[in-house]
Structures are given as C-alpha cells and as structure tokens.
Amino acid sequence: PSHSYTGQGGQESEDYESEEQLQRRILTAALEFVPEHGWTAEAIAEGAKTLGLSVAAAGMFHSDGSELILHFVSECNAKLSELLEKEQKLVQLGEAEKKPTDEFLRDAVEARLRMLIPYIEKWPQALSVLLLPRNIPSSLSLLTSMIDDIWHYAGDQSTDFNWYTRRAVLTSIYNTAELVMLQDSSPGFEDTWRFLENRVADAMNMSHTASQVQSTGEAVVQGLMGAAVTVSSAETSRALR
Amino acid sequence: VPAGGAAPRPCSTRAALQGINKPVIDRIIRVDHAGEYGANRIYAGQMAVLGRSSVGPVIQQMWDQEKDHLKKFSELMVEYRVRPTILLPFWNVAGFVLGAGSALLGKKGAMACTVAVEESISDHYNNQIRTLMEEDPEKYKELLQVIKQFRDDEREHHDIGIEHDAEATPAYSVLKTAVQLGCKAAIFLSERM
Numbered sequence: 001p002s003h004s005y006t007g008q009g010g011q012e013s014e015d016y017e018s019e020e021q022l023q024r025r026i027l028t029a030a031l032e033f034v035p036e037h038g039w040t041a042e043a044i045a046e047g048a049k050t051l052g053l054s055v056a057a058a059g060m061f062h063s064d065g066s067e068l069i070l071h072f073v074s075e076c077n078a079k080l081s082e083l084l085e086k087e088q089k090l091v092q093l094g095e096a097e098k099k100p101t102d103e104f105l106r107d108a109v110e111a112r113l114r115m116l117i118p119y120i121e122k123w124p125q126a127l128s129v130l131l132l133p134r135n136i137p138s139s140l141s142l143l144t145s146m147i148d149d150i151w152h153y154a155g156d157q158s159t160d161f162n163w164y165t166r167r168a169v170l171t172s173i174y175n176t177a178e179l180v181m182l183q184d185s186s187p188g189f190e191d192t193w194r195f196l197e198n199r200v201a202d203a204m205n206m207s208h209t210a211s212q213v214q215s216t217g218e219a220v221v222q223g224l225m226g227a228a229v230t231v232s233s234a235e236t237s238r239a240l241r
Numbered sequence: 242v243p244a245g246g247a248a249p250r251p252c253s254t255r256a257a258l259q260g261i262n263k264p265v266i267d268r269i270i271r272v273d274h275a276g277e278y279g280a281n282r283i284y285a286g287q288m289a290v291l292g293r294s295s296v297g298p299v300i301q302q303m304w305d306q307e308k309d310h311l312k313k314f315s316e317l318m319v320e321y322r323v324r325p326t327i328l329l330p331f332w333n334v335a336g337f338v339l340g341a342g343s344a345l346l347g348k349k350g351a352m353a354c355t356v357a358v359e360e361s362i363s364d365h366y367n368n369q370i371r372t373l374m375e376e377d378p379e380k381y382k383e384l385l386q387v388i389k390q391f392r393d394d395e396r397e398h399h400d401i402g403i404e405h406d407a408e409a410t411p412a413y414s415v416l417k418t419a420v421q422l423g424c425k426a427a428i429f430l431s432e433r434m
Binding site: 148152158159160161163164 | 315322324327330
C-alpha cells in the first residue's frame with residue numbers, strides 16, 4: 001500500500017492509506033461542489049483543494065465525472081443499507097412495528113430517492129454518464145444490488161422465479177419514479193411520492209390478481225372435471241338400462 | 242419472530258456472509274438448489290406414470306427425501322442471499338418430462354434414469370466437497386456437513402436403482418450416457434445462470 005502525506009509537514013508520522021482510499025476521500029470531498037460545478041473535473045479539483053491537495057489530483061479521474069458519480073451512487077446505496085439494517089434491528093428488538101410490504105417498499109425507495117435532492121439539478125447529466133457503455137456494468141451492478149437489498153430487508157424469501165419477478169418490478173418502479181422526480185416541480189416533491197405510492201399499489205394488485213386468477217383457474221378446472229364425471233356416469237347408467 | 246403461521250425468519254444474514262468466498266458459495270448453493278429441484282420434478286414425473294405400480298412406494302420414498310433436500314437448500318439460499326437459477330421454469334418441465342419419459346420405458350427404465358441421475362449428482366457433490374475442503378473446511382463446516390449427508394443419500398438412491406434391475410434395461414448404457422450428458426449440461430448452465 002502506497003503512503004501519502006496529508007500535507008501537514010515534517011515530524012508527523014506518515015498516513016498509510018491506499019490509493020483507492022485516497023481517491024474515495026477526494027471524491028467524497030468533491031460532492032460538496034457538485035451543485036455548483038456539476039459532475040466535473042472542476043468539482044473534483046475543488047474537493048482536492050479542501051483536503052490540502054493539489055488541483056492536479058483531479059487528473060487521476062476521468063473528465064466526464066464517471067468515478068465521481070459511481071462513488072456517489074455507491075455511497076447512497078451503503079447509506080440505504082445502513083438505514084434498513086437499523087430499522088430491522090428495531091423491529092427485531094420489538095421497538096418498532098413491522099411495516100406491511102407496500103409501505104416498506106415505498107419508504108425505502110423514497111429514502112433512496114431523497115438522497116438525490118441536493119444534486120437534483122445536475123442529476124440528468126449524471127444519468128447520461130451512467131448510461132455510457134463503459135459504465136454500464138458498474139451502474140447496473142449498483143442498481144441490482146440496491147434493489148436486492150431492499151427486497152432482502154422487506155423480507156423476501158422467494159427461491160423460485162418470483163425472485164426475478166419481484167426485482168424486475170421494483171427496478172422499474174424505482175427507475176420510473178426517479179425520472180418523474182427529475183421533472184417534478186411540486187413542493188417537497190409530493191407529486192413524485194404520490195406517483196411512487198400508485199406504482200407500488202399497482203404492483204401489489206398485480207400479484208394479488210395473479211394469485212386470484214390462478215385459484216379461479218383451478219376452481220374452474222375442478223368444476224369441469226366434476227361435470228365430465230357426472231355426464232359420463234349418467235351415460236353409463238343410461239346405457240345399462 | 243413474527244406471530245401467526247409465518248416461518249421464522251433467519252436473523253440478520255450479515256453474520257453468515259462475513260468473510261466467505263461469496264462467488265464460490267453462490268455457485269454451489271445455486272446449482273445444488275437447481276439440482277434438487279430438478280430431481281424433485283424427475284421423481285414427480287416417474288410417480289405420475291408408475292405411482293400405482295409395485296415400485297410406486299420405492300419411488301415415493303426417494304422423492305420424499307429429495308423434498309427434504311430441496312427444503313434445506315432453499316433455507317441456505319435465503320441465509321446466504323443467493324440468487325436462484327433463472328432456468329427454474331425450464332428444469333420444472335424438463336425434469337418432469339425426463340421422469341415420465343423414463344417411466345414410460347417401464348420400471349427398469351425409471352430405475353435406469355434414477356441410477357444415471359444419482360451417479361451424476363454424487364460425483365457433483367464430491368467435487369463440491371473437494372472445493373470446499375480446499376477453501377477452508379472450518380469456515381464451511383455446516384455446508385460441508387449438509388453436502389456430505391446429501392451425497393450419501395443420493396448414493397443410497399443410486400444403489401436402490403441398481404437393486405431394482407436398472408442395469409437390465411434395454412439400451413441401458415446409451416440411456417445412462419444420454420442422461421448423464423444432460424446432467425453435466427444442466428450443472429454447467431445453472432452454476433452460471
């Protein structure tokens with residue numbers, strides 16, 4: 001692991017930190033400057049300055065801000081996990097009520113989307129960078145692990161195809177809510193939260209309907225079987241007379 | 242623990258996930274879950290054809306053991322947060338068709354299919370035991386115990402198949418090779434997908 005000086009001179013013992021850790025510190029510091037400068041090398045340069053480093057440190061990163069944006073998404077996901085973990089502990093200790101699934105999903109997605117609020121003006125730019133072919137493996141992986149996390153804490157224990165269905169549905173809810181949020185000018189983003197509530201309710205209805213359809217289908221089949229048996233025994237008894 | 246009829250949820254699985262080789266464990270649990278699921282469907286297919294014959298009770302007993310195996314792997318899947326194979330709907334149909342198809346060849350045909358599948362599965366479990374022993378036998382003690390037990394069960398099923406004249410099936414070696422090739426392909430795919 002390479003070591004770096006924190007720029008405080010002379011007799012101090014060296015801070016042993018890996019390059020990766022240093023980069024993360026710079027990117028975290030750069031976030032403060034994103035609302036003003038966007039997801040750019042300028043923001044990273046300003047961030048480096050606050051750590052007492054040279055602005056040339058921004059040269060370590062891509063000019064399109066890819067690492068900065070991915071770092072931000074990763075940090076938000078980590079914060080969400082911590083939040084959900086804490087909530088789960090409270091429920092396990094009996095200090096909080098277990099939320100019904102739709103409320104849990106709604107709250108988790110809202111909490112995650114609220115982390116975008118300080119950066120909402122510059123978020124469209126970030127989304128387009130996340131969609132660059134070079135970044136898609138990372139951004140997709142961050143998205144899927146976040147959605148998986150939410151379902152895990154929501155108590156999903158499916159081990160069949162439902163595992164995929166649930167995650168696909170939640171992913172589309174998250175993505176569409178995110179897009180609505182970008183165009184939302186209502187006070188406190190209330191339009192977005194209402195949109196989110198409706199989408200989650202739709203999803204719950206869909207799965208309820210699917211199970212209803214299945215049980216209706218089974219009932220119909222049983223009815224038909226019963227009718228067929230009745231008819232065939234009537235035929236048989238008539239033939240025997 | 243939630244009230245009512247809900248199954249007890251495992252406590253935070255963060256403890257289970259500390260310091261394990263996630264990619265390796267992921268693959269192992271995913272493919273084993275898929276395998277037990279497929280085995281369930283195979284026996285279901287065999288029972289659909291031979292359920293009322295003289296070998297019905299034998300097949301039913303082996304099927305019941307596979308149901309227990311599947312339940313155990315489903316629990317491990319939740320505990321280690323492993324994604325199930327996306328091919329489950331396919332194994333659902335393919336397994337049933339293989340079971341019913343082999344049973345239509347007669348009781349010996351069904352037993353031949355059982356012998357082929359159980360031999361593949363025991364070899365596969367042995368490979369996994371080797372992998373886990375190379376990784377860290379202490380860390381993976383529980384998983385190793387489960388796989389060893391299941392390997393022994395599958396070997397028993399294999400022996401039951403032999404006892405019931407599997408080898409007397411016409412074209413036994415052709416049938417066995419074909420089924421085992423299919424098992425190898427299924428294992429390869431479900432580890433990755």
